[in-house]
Amino acid sequence: MLVQKYKNMLSAKSVIRELSEFATARGKEIGYENVFDYSLGNPSVPVPQEFTDTMIKLLRETDTLTLHGYSPSLTIPSVREKIAASLERRFGIPYRMQHVFMTAGAAGAIAHAVRLVTEPGDEVLTFATFFPEYHPYVDLSGAVLKVVPPQFETFQINFDKAAEMMTEKVMAVLINTPNNPTGVVYSEETLKKLAALMTEKSKEYGHPIYLITDEPYREIVFGGKQAPCVSGFYDNSIMCYSFSKSLSIPGERIGYLAVNPACEDAETLVNMCGQISRGIGHNCPSSIIQLAVAECADLTADLSVYETNMNLIYNELKDLGLTIVKPDGTFYIFPKAPEDDAKEFSKKALKYDLVLVPADTFGAPGYFRMAYCIDTEKVERSLPAFRKFIKENY
């Protein structure tokens, strides 16, 4: 009952949306600048001027019928070429045009990837903590999402449980690194171990298990480090990327799916993407936006504020005695609540105008997420409120 499924989704209230609505309402009472709203993962740094300039240049200098004309069904060739070249330059993997398909952000890429490699009833394995939107992407494709419980000490992968749950029905593994909500980057060691497990199980079951990697936070890594390129560790991998965070343009719904050149049937998979897009009527992302991001593929917005914010929050919360794994990147931090019920904790925090998201839906009950994509000045003002909240309640 698909229609009923959509209706059920409607009635399932989103905790994040409810909190965000509280923040907006409270903002009207006391001024939004006084609400310490850590609920939403909306980029807060301006779009790079180069992106805006590129858009204006395209509008001024390109023939309108070319600029706004139909994309071919596999998206614009020159754009795919530029993305492939950028990936090869950065990661040393020989991507070519035929491995790249432009999508509606990482969301569109993941939803396509799941449809590419699963039949209804097949299983997709993911690891807590995980992005809750994986549920609609997987559920509505007809496949089944299975969640491996977290490894709380480091928020890397719980391999004992992973090995147990990687049954014959699993056709794909879906990972998110750098991770929302923990901010943790999967280490080389983790990725090697995961690749070894998947290779072993693929052989055992006689079918490939595909690795779908959700990487929208790839450019937000702290301490001058780089996140290891997941596709370098496993041949049958499908990279899902979004420019939402790196260029601060989430509303433009632009990203790509890149099939590892070493993947089985790589080109056929990309060609099938065009057919999936036909079926959902999406066809292609906006043509002007495709052309603009191709020119900005190697750019990012000035993302340094996220690291500044992370350090401020991490140090304060550590000092208050909270249990936290220090984030390697993203704009999230994921502390353990000082009481078992994170929902209660979050409710109490509202009295101090602190909007914190209890993290049950991320697969880690008892934790809470803070999205610190807000002004540093506001982060600084929030810390005394946080201290007061903890001191008065715990």
Added chain:
Amino acid sequence: MLVQKYKNMLSAKSVIRELSEFATARGKEIGYENVFDYSLGNPSVPVPQEFTDTMIKLLRETDTLTLHGYSPSLTIPSVREKIAASLERRFGIPYRMQHVFMTAGAAGAIAHAVRLVTEPGDEVLTFATFFPEYHPYVDLSGAVLKVVPPQFETFQINFDKAAEMMTEKVMAVLINTPNNPTGVVYSEETLKKLAALMTEKSKEYGHPIYLITDEPYREIVFGGKQAPCVSGFYDNSIMCYSFSKSLSIPGERIGYLAVNPACEDAETLVNMCGQISRGIGHNCPSSIIQLAVAECADLTADLSVYETNMNLIYNELKDLGLTIVKPDGTFYIFPKAPEDDAKEFSKKALKYDLVLVPADTFGAPGYFRMAYCIDTEKVERSLPAFRKFIKENY
């Protein structure tokens, strides 16, 4: 086997694409200006300057985080409001924001509409001649497309067959007016008769049959006329619109779905659209494109060239003795081939550098489609070639 389905779609060669590729290759030999390419329905009139100016203004004057920020899951409220107001102004139906959902063109709207009102296995009825892309939109939703054969004299609806085929399994009727490929506009009489039949059958079966109306050519109607607004004739109707043709921006993938305010559960249907978009990972159309079309909702490009072209071709083909229903609008004309096998006819035409699409996939074997969205000057040069072709072969 969904994956196999996508693979099969890949191997099914598109006649239109093959012809278009021939035209491009032949163009390299003799100059594209000498290939009379009537294969593709790509708009040929420039994008209105107001659209380009609006885009540049948005880029210059709007805060980048607002302009390119996430759309709410039901798309941008101010955009939905402006579209609703425009519809009410034009058609006198009291559309409001809550009846409108912005989509990836009419394709996205139709694919959503089918998912809104059918379960897998349900039937969607359409009338030949019909747009062949209805197959992927319906097939990949899990529903089944049934095609009522054409009424060749007028290319209105074959009601005898329609009544017979509107069984209990039919949950939706999908129509396209002005029609691709015939250019015919369904008359008020046709729409009244269709509404009466659907009302009767809905009552008989005890479930609503929804009318999904595909209207991307609504603004291209000849003789100073207007196409009747389909939603004015039937309450349970879902309008699917695209700005691709009216503003010549097909690559931007922008349009909307508007549920008739009198439709059962109208607001719930619109809310469900947001959940369907979540599931396919599409979420929303590009935010800047949504904002730009909202400002241009009452505008069209200068579409008069299509009528000029139609008259030139219609008169010439009539004079040559071909059977044609005169188009009321669009940029298509749909004559009967002077031999039974339209594929053979189309093949012979290529020797005269005339690229004509045999129309079997549109549900009318023996006919061919000409997309005359090309320069009038080229249409004029093509007519002697057409005359020579017919005279030498028939």
